[in-house]
Amino acid sequence: MEMLTFAMDTEDGAPLYLQLYEYIKSEIRSGNIPCSTKLPSKRKLSSHLGISQNTIQAAYDQLIAEGYVMPLERKGFFVCKLDNIVKLESAAGAGTGESRKSLQKADHDFSYNGVDMQNFPFSTWRRITKDVINEYDGELLRSGDIQGNAALRRSIADYLRQSRGVSCSADQIVVSAGTEYLFQILIQLLGRDSVYGIENPGYEKLNLLFNSSRAKFKAINIDNDGMVLENIRKSGSDVICITPAHQFPSGGIMPINRRIQILNWANERSGRYIIEDDYDSEFKYSGKPIPALQGLDSSGKVIYMGAFSKSLSPSLRISYMVLPEKLLKEFKEKMSFIICPVPMIEQKVLCRFIQEGYFERHLNKMRTIYKKKREALSGAIAQAGSPMEIVGADAGLHLILRVNNGMSERQLVDSAIRSGVRVYGLSKYYLDKEYLNKKPELLLGYATMGEEEIAEAVEILSRAWFSGPIELEGQVI
Amino acid sequence: MEMLTFAMDTEDGAPLYLQLYEYIKSEIRSGNIPCSTKLPSKRKLSSHLGISQNTIQAAYDQLIAEGYVMPLERKGFFVCKLDNIVKLESAAGAGTGESRKSLQKADHDFSYNGVDMQNFPFSTWRRITKDVINEYDGELLRSGDIQGNAALRRSIADYLRQSRGVSCSADQIVVSAGTEYLFQILIQLLGRDSVYGIENPGYEKLNLLFNSSRAKFKAINIDNDGMVLENIRKSGSDVICITPAHQFPSGGIMPINRRIQILNWANERSGRYIIEDDYDSEFKYSGKPIPALQGLDSSGKVIYMGAFSKSLSPSLRISYMVLPEKLLKEFKEKMSFIICPVPMIEQKVLCRFIQEGYFERHLNKMRTIYKKKREALSGAIAQAGSPMEIVGADAGLHLILRVNNGMSERQLVDSAIRSGVRVYGLSKYYLDKEYLNKKPELLLGYATMGEEEIAEAVEILSRAWFSGPIELEGQVI
Numbered sequence: 001m002e003m004l005t006f007a008m009d010t011e012d013g014a015p016l017y018l019q020l021y022e023y024i025k026s027e028i029r030s031g032n033i034p035c036s037t038k039l040p041s042k043r044k045l046s047s048h049l050g051i052s053q054n055t056i057q058a059a060y061d062q063l064i065a066e067g068y069v070m071p072l073e074r075k076g077f078f079v080c081k082l083d084n085i086v087k088l089e090s091a092a093g094a095g096t097g098e099s100r101k102s103l104q105k106a107d108h109d110f111s112y113n114g115v116d117m118q119n120f121p122f123s124t125w126r127r128i129t130k131d132v133i134n135e136y137d138g139e140l141l142r143s144g145d146i147q148g149n150a151a152l153r154r155s156i157a158d159y160l161r162q163s164r165g166v167s168c169s170a171d172q173i174v175v176s177a178g179t180e181y182l183f184q185i186l187i188q189l190l191g192r193d194s195v196y197g198i199e200n201p202g203y204e205k206l207n208l209l210f211n212s213s214r215a216k217f218k219a220i221n222i223d224n225d226g227m228v229l230e231n232i233r234k235s236g237s238d239v240i241c242i243t244p245a246h247q248f249p250s251g252g253i254m255p256i257n258r259r260i261q262i263l264n265w266a267n268e269r270s271g272r273y274i275i276e277d278d279y280d281s282e283f284k285y286s287g288k289p290i291p292a293l294q295g296l297d298s299s300g301k302v303i304y305m306g307a308f309s310k311s312l313s314p315s316l317r318i319s320y321m322v323l324p325e326k327l328l329k330e331f332k333e334k335m336s337f338i339i340c341p342v343p344m345i346e347q348k349v350l351c352r353f354i355q356e357g358y359f360e361r362h363l364n365k366m367r368t369i370y371k372k373k374r375e376a377l378s379g380a381i382a383q384a385g386s387p388m389e390i391v392g393a394d395a396g397l398h399l400i401l402r403v404n405n406g407m408s409e410r411q412l413v414d415s416a417i418r419s420g421v422r423v424y425g426l427s428k429y430y431l432d433k434e435y436l437n438k439k440p441e442l443l444l445g446y447a448t449m450g451e452e453e454i455a456e457a458v459e460i461l462s463r464a465w466f467s468g469p470i471e472l473e474g475q476v477i
Numbered sequence: 478m479e480m481l482t483f484a485m486d487t488e489d490g491a492p493l494y495l496q497l498y499e500y501i502k503s504e505i506r507s508g509n510i511p512c513s514t515k516l517p518s519k520r521k522l523s524s525h526l527g528i529s530q531n532t533i534q535a536a537y538d539q540l541i542a543e544g545y546v547m548p549l550e551r552k553g554f555f556v557c558k559l560d561n562i563v564k565l566e567s568a569a570g571a572g573t574g575e576s577r578k579s580l581q582k583a584d585h586d587f588s589y590n591g592v593d594m595q596n597f598p599f600s601t602w603r604r605i606t607k608d609v610i611n612e613y614d615g616e617l618l619r620s621g622d623i624q625g626n627a628a629l630r631r632s633i634a635d636y637l638r639q640s641r642g643v644s645c646s647a648d649q650i651v652v653s654a655g656t657e658y659l660f661q662i663l664i665q666l667l668g669r670d671s672v673y674g675i676e677n678p679g680y681e682k683l684n685l686l687f688n689s690s691r692a693k694f695k696a697i698n699i700d701n702d703g704m705v706l707e708n709i710r711k712s713g714s715d716v717i718c719i720t721p722a723h724q725f726p727s728g729g730i731m732p733i734n735r736r737i738q739i740l741n742w743a744n745e746r747s748g749r750y751i752i753e754d755d756y757d758s759e760f761k762y763s764g765k766p767i768p769a770l771q772g773l774d775s776s777g778k779v780i781y782m783g784a785f786s787k788s789l790s791p792s793l794r795i796s797y798m799v800l801p802e803k804l805l806k807e808f809k810e811k812m813s814f815i816i817c818p819v820p821m822i823e824q825k826v827l828c829r830f831i832q833e834g835y836f837e838r839h840l841n842k843m844r845t846i847y848k849k850k851r852e853a854l855s856g857a858i859a860q861a862g863s864p865m866e867i868v869g870a871d872a873g874l875h876l877i878l879r880v881n882n883g884m885s886e887r888q889l890v891d892s893a894i895r896s897g898v899r900v901y902g903l904s905k906y907y908l909d910k911e912y913l914n915k916k917p918e919l920l921l922g923y924a925t926m927g928e929e930e931i932a933e934a935v936e937i938l939s940r941a942w943f944s945g946p947i948e949l950e951g952q953v954i
Contacts, residue, residue: 018765062764065870067702067732083737117618126610129822133603141594143791177654177818184661188689205814212665212811225544255544260560287539288495314620315821334689337682341654341818344792345606393542 003040003048016051017058028068028079035081107420108457112398112445115313124358132348140344148175148340152351156320165291166304168322177317177341180209187213197237201429203248219431226254229261239273244293245281249429249443251392251400259293266301274302280310282363284395285371300324318342376451380458386466397447402439405465409440419464421457480517480525493528494535505545505556512558584897585934589875589922592790601835609825617821625652625817629828633797642768643781645799654794654818657686664690674714678906680725696908703731706738716750721770722758726906726920728869728877736770743778751779757787759840761872762848777801795819853928857935863943874924879916882942886917896941898934
């Protein structure tokens with residue numbers, strides 16, 4: 001090829017070498033400049049286009065770097081052979097993805113996801129963060145310990161020992177970014193051949209998680225005291241996942257004897273473990289908190305899990321677990337590719353927030369606030385004078401409501417939403433639907449609403465459910 | 478049981494009801510108060526101990542809540558039956574975990590992990606964070622979108638389109654907390670039956686990760702242009718993981734024709750995918766950046782991955798991927814249990830950092846700084862006048878050094894560390910050791926050191942390797 005001519009755009013912001021590079025590249029890709037073509041020498045092209053040899057060199061260098069052009073010493077620049085790009089028939093129905101089924105708007109939402117929006121200690125958090133972002137702290141830019149910052153782990157261990165009766169050292173703690181990440185670590189650690197027993201009803205995401213990881217799991221029916229030992233045995237589970245402090249969603253507390261039975265089950269055989277998810281144990285409104293099951297365990301059978309999602313905010317994405325020594329050793333050996341997913345700045349902020357006493361103060365404050373909200377809710381329910389019954393312990397950020405008006409769960413939820421209030425049917429938490437309680441039950445979270453709003457919403461619910469004609473399966477009675 | 482007597486400690490900070498509760502609990506657990514025992518009535522115990530009935534009620538309530546005691550209406554309070562806790566023989570050798578092999582201390586470390594410590598924009602980051610922690614922003618306390626904050630995803634998409642030639646919308650982006658978490662999502666999405674082909678040599682953590690997830694994987698040998706098509710075919714891989722912008726660790730850039738060949742391979746069959754890890758593509762010191770392979774793909778075959786680990790800091794733990802539409806749809810359907818692991822505050826800070834132009838400015842600044850460091854390193858190597866050769870493109874935060882003095886890799890690394898300089902042998906990046914280059918090669922990262930330190934360290938290396946007697950396999954020559 002003797003010469004190249006292309007229209008330079010001096011108005012265009014792009015440097016000349018880039019324009020030349022883009023032009024030659026597109027000519028090569030379209031086949032207009034065939035393979036093995038010798039490009040014009042820099043000297044010739046320079047005088048032809050009236051631009052400097054350096055500019056041409058820069059364009060050629062880029063083409064060489066990307067593999068469009070090959071330089072041959074003392075011979076010049078040659079266009080490389082490019083295979084044609086074969087296009088696969090675009091898979092049918094890929095589309096742009098459907099938008100989610102739009103949710104009907106509600107004035108009041110008894111959602112379980114979320115915390116009180118008015119009392120987060122923003123100013124303290126801001127001040128500590130400002131202090132933590134410190135150019136003289138070299139640790140802030142390093143990727144850090146796979147289990148999480150050592151000082152943060154010490155703070156968490158102290159808190160767990162004092163407030164939850166967990167027996168642990170900082171070295172046993174693994175910090176992560178949400179319960180689901182901890183479970184994914186555990187599935188890798190305990191092996192996918194283990195059978196996982198999960199509570200029925202239970203945390204709705206667990207089965208999705210085990211499914212997606214293709215781990216074997218069984219739904220194990222609970223009674224008022226939690227997982228039934230006989231059901232655990234029948235299931236053939238190796239590892240069970242339980243919420244003894246406040247069963248999710250039913251709200252029961254596992255009594256000491258069931259705890260001992262379950263520990264004994266785990267102690268019968270090596271490879272058996274109990275995953276204790278202590279998700280909202282910070283909030284108990286009468287009596288003192290129930291100590292963690294982990295504190296009873298002296299054989300390294302309990303994997304304790306906690307999070308700051310309920311006690312501070314789910315948007316912080318900080319969770320942790322306490323590994324028994326044996327699993328800790330395996331974790332360190334096998335999982336060295338993991339890096340603690342929590343940003344170093346946030347780890348340091350949380351550490352100081354705990355160390356300087358703000359976390360305890362916040363918990364005490366929120367316990368009072370949530371207690372009042374719960375009282376507002378149970379008071380309003382009692383005042384309604386309608387046949388409704390509260391189930392579960394005086395704890396956590398939600399309660400279960402039984403409504404005895406003849407409506408099905410679906411009808412209760414639907415008539416509530418038509419009146420502007422969103423409540424949640426318990427059936428979605430049942431993996432084994434056959435076990436579903438015949439009497440409809442609803443889950444009402446009260447963390448995000450104010451006391452007045454709670455009372456107002458219950459009044460609306462009561463009107464929707466107990467006054468006026470009740471529609472049963474489409475018929476007006 | 479007629480009465481209980483226990484020593485109250487009025488000096489102890491603990492409330493009386495707690496002391497009473499702890500005492501009765503330990504008596505029950507030790508068997509001193511046997512099952513079915515009737516506890517003293519509140520009235521009697523109150524007058525016996527001289528403390529209020531309310532205090533006793535509180536202690537009994539706690540015992541009831543935990544299942545130690547059962548109240549029977551009009552009968553009183555009875556101790557529940559507790560099974561004995563069986564202890565499993567503690568597994569041999571659990572131990573407390575060995576401390577890691579202590580690493581010899583080095584004065585200078587050519588580590589690849591890390592970024593420049595002097596030029597992180599701390600004050601900007603601090604100011605934006607202060608602004609972002611805002612009590613009027615309700616989004617800060619909600620758990621947010623599973624793919625990450627929408628505004629952040631828009632910023633990332635804009636950046637990728639403009640700077641990396643990636644063709645994507647914000648909707649295709651999934652934000653996560655490190656490349657390893659993205660890979661774990663992909664393994665679940667693409668199925669564990671897929672065979673993953675990884676580069677040999679390559680990123681050392683990938684095989685650990687696939688191993689731990691029990692996904693099938695094959696090491697695929699590379700040549701100067703990256704993965705060889707014939708080797709890909711021979712491996713029977715469905716999904717290949719490559720670093721075309723700057724092969725890790727060898728430093729090569731995949732030329733356009735190899736890119737086309739590999740895309741064509743993926744297009745031949747559905748289920749085939751290319752995972753393009755663009756880990757340090759921001760840093761190219763001559764010519765313009767090589768556009769991403771993803772930009773050539775019009776069939777949804779490339780999963781593009783990036784991170785802010787090299788461009789900002791590994792301690793931020795923010796990575797992202799661009800999913801093709803088909804996989805995006807599956808992700809939304811199957812992986813709803815995932816919550817984006819990056820804290821909301823940090824997502825918003827990064828978003829504003831990009832939107833307000835600070836990210837681009839930081840990249841430009843760091844490109845100059847790292848370029849100078851690289852020049853300092855290559856300059857010092859050239860000046861040493863010893864037979865050493867630099868391999869790989871003028872890009873990234875590391876280079877590969879061949880040292881031709883007859884020493885083995887081990888000897889080079891050891892004699893360097895004896896002189897106080899840590900360098901890294903390339904052999905650890907080879908999964909298929911048979912393919913290991915016969916000539917020893919070393920990886921030298923230069924991001925964390927200053928220019929003067931780099932020159933000094935190279936001088937030390939040169940003395941260690943080229944002056945004085947060379948020990949070969951223990952003999953002094």
